[in-house]
Amino acid sequence: MKNYGVFDVLGPIMIGPSSSHTAGAARLGKIGQEIADNDFYKVSFYLHGSFAKTYKGHGTDRALTAGILGMEPSDERIKYSLNIAKEKGIDIEFIETDLGYVHPNTVKMVFYYKNKDDYYIIGSSIGGGNILVTNINGNEVEFSGDYPTILIRYEDQKGSISRISSILSNRNINIATMKVSRQEKVATMVMELDSPIKNKIIESISLLDEIIYITGINPIMR
Numbered sequence: 001m002k003n004y005g006v007f008d009v010l011g012p013i014m015i016g017p018s019s020s021h022t023a024g025a026a027r028l029g030k031i032g033q034e035i036a037d038n039d040f041y042k043v044s045f046y047l048h049g050s051f052a053k054t055y056k057g058h059g060t061d062r063a064l065t066a067g068i069l070g071m072e073p074s075d076e077r078i079k080y081s082l083n084i085a086k087e088k089g090i091d092i093e094f095i096e097t098d099l100g101y102v103h104p105n106t107v108k109m110v111f112y113y114k115n116k117d118d119y120y121i122i123g124s125s126i127g128g129g130n131i132l133v134t135n136i137n138g139n140e141v142e143f144s145g146d147y148p149t150i151l152i153r154y155e156d157q158k159g160s161i162s163r164i165s166s167i168l169s170n171r172n173i174n175i176a177t178m179k180v181s182r183q184e185k186v187a188t189m190v191m192e193l194d195s196p197i198k199n200k201i202i203e204s205i206s207l208l209d210e211i212i213y214i215t216g217i218n219p220i221m222r
Helices: 019-035 050-054 060-068 076-087 160-169 199-206
Strands: 042-049 091-097 105-112 119-127 130-136 139-143 149-155 175-183 186-193 211-217
Touching: 019 050, 019 060, 019 105, 019 119, 019 130, 019 211, 042 050, 042 060, 050 091, 050 105, 060 076, 060 105, 076 091, 139 149, 139 175, 139 186, 149 160, 149 199, 160 175, 160 186, 160 199, 199 211
Parallel strands: 042 091
Antiparallel strands: 042 105, 105 119, 119 130, 130 139, 149 186, 149 211, 175 186
């Protein structure tokens, strides 16, 4: 039997008509903004399934844009997010597409930069404001944003997982879940923790020689 939480019964605190199409979309956009660097000048949203069919009527376009601007699902400015993005000089486009065998409320967010390669994140709004991120720049992942999460890309070396885990253990931080995937000689690690992520933790891990990229995401409101 499924265990139901308060958000399954009451729904999230949000602006908009649909928890899946607005609250979940805003959370997806915000988690994309937290993973990607903030100096992007353009974001393309590739909308799949139900997102593609109803994104204008349900405000998914405004919610996703609000998220990449750093807004929470309850932010009153969501309704003006497209204009705010324009004022900030950020180009936004929405493209209906087929992302294959994925949840019907799925989006691929592509962030574009002037001086480096573009970056993409794929995630789904799975109901009640809940989300699931499944791919980051070609690396398969799986996390919800409900827990403090650390994302790391590193040169795959013997002992890397032990060194990273020891830094957390020495600070009495427990790892709730960990998933590691590899592409050639580069590994991607996603860790959900039982404690909030502080800058000092990120800084300490980033000093390891093999680290290519690291970011921490504390729970995103729903």
